[in-house]
Amino acid sequence: MKRKLLNAAIAALLIPAASIAFAQAKPAAVKISDGTVKIGVLTDMSGVYSDLGGQGSVTAARMAVDDYVAQHKPKFKVEMVYADHQNKADVGSNKVREWYDTQGVDMVTDVLNSGVALAVAKVTQEKNRIMINAGAASTRLTNEDCSPNTVHYVYDTYALAQGAKAVTKAGGDTWFFLTADYAFGTSLQADASKAVEAAGGKVLGAVRHPLNASDFSSFLLQAQASKAKVVGLANAGGDTINAIKAANEFGLTKKQSLMGLLTTIVDIHALGLATTQGMMFTEGFYWNLNDDTRAWSRRFFEKHKKMPSMLQAGTYSAVTTYLKAVQAAGTDEASAVMKKLKELPINDFFAKNGMIRIDGRMVHDMYLVQVKKPAESKEPWDYYNIKAVIPGNEAYQSLSLSRCPLVKK
Amino acid sequence: MSEIFGIPIQAFMGQLMLGLVNGSFYAMLSLGLAVIFGMLNIINFSHGALYMMGAFLAWMGLEYLGIGYWPALLLVPLVVGLFGIVVERSMLQWLYKLDHLYGLLLTFGLALMLEGLFTNIYGVSGQPYTIPEELSGAFNLGFMFLPKYRAWVIVASLGVCFATWFMIEKTRLGANLRAATENPQLTQAFGINVPLLVMLTYGFGAALAGFAGVLAAPVIQVSPLMGSHLIITVFAVVVIGGMGSILGSIITGLGLGVIEGLTRVFYPEASATVVFIIMAIVLMLRPAGLFGKEK
Structure with missing residues (x-):
């Protein structure tokens, strides 16, 4: 009797283990895993940074998915999930691990808060998926802690400075x-x-x-x-x-x-x-720069009732760029997609001739802005005068100074 | 220029003054907490949320109804006080006989709900509230440039603190209140309506938090998280002053504001912790707090 029970227990333990092994073996067989490309938006939904990313980033990512499917009619399905990391590195990395292991998420984005981002980058590399970070500031993501699975998309402390x-x-x-x-x-x-x-x-x-x-x-x-x-x-x-x-x-x-x-x-x-x-x-972005930025931002405003921050606009652009790379690569396997990401120039309302470098840094122009006087502002959210455009190669740390092991000198 | 401890005397005096301004907020908030704890034995964790609510109501009054700063200073505490009364009648009154922990948990949960509600509607960046016309500008004190509004904060809060102390310690109403805390059954036997007194006390404590919120609205951003940033320090102030001691919380509030202000000059990194270091020392030497009575 006891032995039977023990056997049953062992069998019960083995079944999930076997099914996990099977699930991991599967993606190599088909080009797009489960026929679905799944994107995870990990952000701060209720804490101090929730106005910068938060619900706005989720909205932007949702728009990007809908627009892409409507315009490019890809053969694969695109799905999106989102979660609150509460600005805690452990909460964020556990969530992402769960996404990768059990929900077939292929790419995570937003991931504001440098502490969370560094933790998520490690899990992403371990599981061989992709993080396109649109939210964190630390230059460590493309230097000491750079990874073949990380893209740093919108800004960093070097560019801000x-x-x-x-x-x-x-x-x-x-x-x-x-x-x-x-x-x-x-x-x-x-x-x-x-x-x-x-x-x-x-x-x-x-x-x-x-x-x-x-x-x-x-x-x-x-x-x-x-x-x-x-x-x-x-x-x-x-x-x-x-x-x-x-x-x-x-x-x-x-x-x-x-x-x-x-x-x-x-x-x-x-x-x-x-x-x-x-x-x-x-x-890194201003909604009132030109016709393209205005058109997109007004659509975003319709849904979110606020104009986009650079993080939210960047999240839209990151998701679109990712989906284009998947389509070009014909697979959602991380290294093939990453190869395409680093090949294709990025041209949309967010970035002109943006390039993703070997260290994962997306290089695009930044803007030095000055806040308008109340009398100069013609409409709500009309806040900035652009004092200078800082070209991408000046805004971001040059590769010759890089501390990233991926950069061969 | 003459110096004190290596910094110019002007800067020193300036920091002293600013410490007093912050101390006024500590004093007012810890006073409300002390009144509630002293009379109701409830550790009111929602005090920070009530303070935040006060600031938000002031902003909402101006934004939606066109109610200016001065009427808000009177109306908002009434509304927050009324809200406190509803909370006391509907929830807190069932907890007096239980352990302190239950009141603490209930009020903490309430605070989280209030903060969540405002965050959901207004976001965390908050709303700007401008300084009223009459109080914009500054006094040149010779050693510093003191904004008129900050001076007004000191005056208003000292006035309110003194009035509260006077009411509780020196009037008939206050005597009844103290009697009701000491021995509720006996006080009730004298024909005094104890539950009514308790209800009004909680309402009054909440109103004090609301008043502090309106006072704070023009100087810090009106944001859902403004209360939770402050409340832990305020609790430390109450503990140092002695739980439930009215005079204790006023004096410690002002004193700690000044100490914190000076720490910001000598060793700014420690300015967030200095209050807690003092708390630890006070608890070791006088477990009942500086002004508390051992029971």
């Missing part, structure tokens, strides 16, 4: 940084300091504030006392918003200028033009 160069050259040659006290903030400050010094400027000092600091006045007083011409904000989201608000209240903006190092249209919308006018920063 290039705006600092332009501002320095335009006369803002002394800087003081207000830095969020964690990996992202310090690396942003380091990249920006290099850019400032490369342009002949001087960094007078910096103060590190805790993440989610509720009050910035003390830090701003220190920035004021430094007499630096430019105060650089090496922080993001709510911290940037509250720092800008307090800077206005304390009259800092009368004598010094503010430069957000990761400021987006979401922050400007949240603060209003009266508070943010004159600020300069680097953006």
Whole structure:
């Protein structure tokens, strides 16, 4: 009796194991696994970055899938799933593992938050799928932690810092940084300091504030006392918003200028033009650039009721680019698709002549923008004057400086 | 220029002033918590959410109904207080006899729901609320440039704190309240309606949080997460001051604001933790808090 029970238990354990082995053997047999290309949008649905990506990224990815199927009528089916990683690396990597193992997901996108992105990159490489990251900032994704399965699509801290160069050259040659006290903030400050010094400027000092600091006045007083011409904000989201608000209240903006190092249209919308006018920063996308960007963004606005952030526009472009590569490769097998991704130039409303380099970096133009005065703004969301276009090869770190093992020197 | 501990005296005075402003918020919020804990024995975790709600109601009033800052300062605490009363009558009143943990869990859940609701509707980036016309601009104090609005925050919160202390410690109503906490049965036997007093107390505590929310709306972004960023520090303030001590929470609130402000100059990285270090030391030396009574 006991032995029977034991046998049954062993058999019960073996069946799922065997079926997993079978499932893993299957994709090699057919060109498109299960006849379906499945895309996962992993993002922050409810936390501090949910306005940057979140539901907007899910909407953008959904649009991309629908548009692609309608325009190109591919022979394979395209499906989409999404999940909230809660800005936790372990939650994100477990979700992605589950997607790869049990749901046949071929590609994940958005993946904002550098901590989550680095963890997801590891799982993606291990399972040989693709991550097209449209949300994270860390340059580590294409340097120390680069992988043959990662594409970094929209921006990174290096590109964001290039705006600092332009501002320095335009006369803002002394800087003081207000830095969020964690990996992202310090690396942003380091990249920006290099850019400032490369342009002949001087960094007078910096103060590190805790993440989610509720009050910035003390830090701003220190920035004021430094007499630096430019105060650089090496922080993001709510911290940037509250720092800008307090800077206005304390009259800092009368004598010094503010430069957000990761400021987006979401922050400007949240603060209003009266508070943010004159600020300069680097953006990867702006809806009101040309007819193409306007046309797409207005469609997005219809669905989401907000204009897209660069992350959301980038997510649309990333999904489209991926589907094109799958169609060109005739398979969803990761290395074949990646080969196509790195061959085909990207031309859509988001990027002109964008190229994915060997290290996974998608190189495209960035924009140095200045926030309009309230009187200059002609319609809602009409927020920026484009001060300069930073060409892709200047915006992104050159391959000769790369610390990525995939780059042969 | 003369210096204190290696920093110019001007900067030092400026930071002292800013510390007082932040301390005013701590004082007002911890006061509400202390009143609720002292009278109801409820650890009110939804206090941060009520504060956030106060700020949002002020913004909504302006955005949708055209209600300005000054009427909002009066109306919003009433609405938040009323909301508190509904919560107390419908949920909290069944928990007084149980362990503290149940009240804590209920109010924590409530806080999560409120934050989720506002996040869902307005997103996390929040909404801007401008400083009222009369209070924009700044005083030049010689050693610093103090925005008028921040000065008003100190005045308003000190006024409210003093009024609360006076009401609870020096009036007949306050005496009844304290009696009701000490011995509810006996107080009821004297013909005083204890459940009514308790209900009003919770409403009042909630209204204080709402008032702090309106005061904060012009200086920080009105966002669904503004309460949860602040509430843990405020709890530390209450613990340091002594759970339930009115005067304790006011004085510790202001004092810790100043200490935190100065930490931001000398060692900014520690400014988020300094309050908790003090809490640990106070708990070791005086487990009931600085102003608390040992039971």
